Amino acid sequence: MQNELKIALIQTELFWENPEQNRIHFTKKIEEISKSVDLIVLPEMFTTGFTMNPKKVAETMFGETVVWMQNLALLEQTAIMGSMVISEDGKFYNRMLFVHPNGIIETYDKKHTFTLAGEDKVYTAGQSKLLVTYKGWKICPLICYDLRFPVWARNVEDYDVLIYVANWPKVRITAWDALLKARAIENMSYCVGVNRVGLDDNGHEYSGHSAVYDVLGHKLDNIPENLEATEVITLSKSHIKTYREKLNFLSDKDAFKLE
Template identity: 45%
Template sequence: MTSRQNLRTSLVQTHLDWHAPDANRQRLAGLMAPLEGQTDLIVLPEMFTTGFTMSPEEVAEPMRGPTLAWLQTQAADLGAAICGSLAVEDEGYRNRFLFVSPDGEVQFYDKRHLFRMGDEHHHYAAGEQRDLFEYKGWRILPQVCYDLRFPVWCRNRDDYDLMLCVANWPAPRRHAWRTLLQARAIENQSYVIGVNRVGEDSKGLSYAGDSLLVDFKGEALLDGPAGEPYIKTGLLNAEALHQFRDKFPAWQDADAFELQKA
């Protein structure tokens, strides 16, 4: 693994047009354009092309579809990695987190915990493995929305420095969202970024956003006004993270777990 450097990371909190990939891609391209050369990583919400839909048969794309091509073009033009999830058709339908680097490299993770209260488990296939990404020397754990509620799945095995959670997390549960992001940062001694959408979807659910960048002590470094679109860029300090883990090595006393299929 290459040595870590400080990482400029941009959170894109936006509303999403329902089942309108072209419109969402066009809006996001405009929102991201000012970030050219100003950031290293751009984080978009869950299902950023469609909203959180239970009709993947209408909007899901093949893995090598138009959104992946768009992400590769945008990442190259902006000089930054871009990530977020979308509905993908691949041995069924997947809520797939894509991470695309400026050089076109693609890493992905399929959402493991499907939101049964929204019937997601009847429309999508669950991911079967915990994946890790590497970018600019940073070890990254990708998570999607409901995954955030499962601390064993999110457990840092001394194998990541940053957790990314992309979401469509409704406003009535915003306290849980904010609390869990901070809890995951504290217990795992890592940076945590959560990016959520705003606005209202076709089912009438409202979203408050509350996108956060949280440091390894649980302090919110970036936080925006609830319910409003925003783009903010924060700095992840590699040396500060390393020093804190050395000074307060709670990770050395963590219990070991093995995850097995039921």
């Protein structure tokens, strides 16, 4: 177990429905990270943008992007995570991949598909949370619209870090800011959000606002708005332990279970 976890957040534009170009783009971004990091976080649907045309771009768990992630994780000796369009058993998923440095993959399928964009019509919703144990840290990865549903993120697993990847549009960015901060405070965990910037081919504008909040809701990053940026943030296990022991709010949470 290590006390510190160094996370690189990559906030960037995406090439619409072009997995190959996005892989080239992110390879360059990752190679430019000057510090040694434990985890690299990419946005939601980082190979395509938030597309409702899965038949055009879907890959399998043995496809080029998955192999690319495994190779990069091994080469850089870091974990890499982000969501992409996966085809499996005749269904399409908005799937988060957490790739460990040794190439082992853990997955989470987006639970709350975004009905406003018709995501529920073309993607199959996941049913299970994922808790990743990595270097002694417990990480809960979630995707975009999941952010609006606090019960799903409820910290019953005693996780240390809650991570959201997103294509969250500028028009509703105030909600993104408020909810990331709220999720950190109510779960007494770090909360990380990685969003994209730029315009997609549907005309939706994205302003970024990628961020990291500590257990008290303090913002730790200096990521610029509207611009491509990569920032490395160091998380501290001691910070979590100190304030959970001092305040102990999680012990007073309501007792109920999701069915």
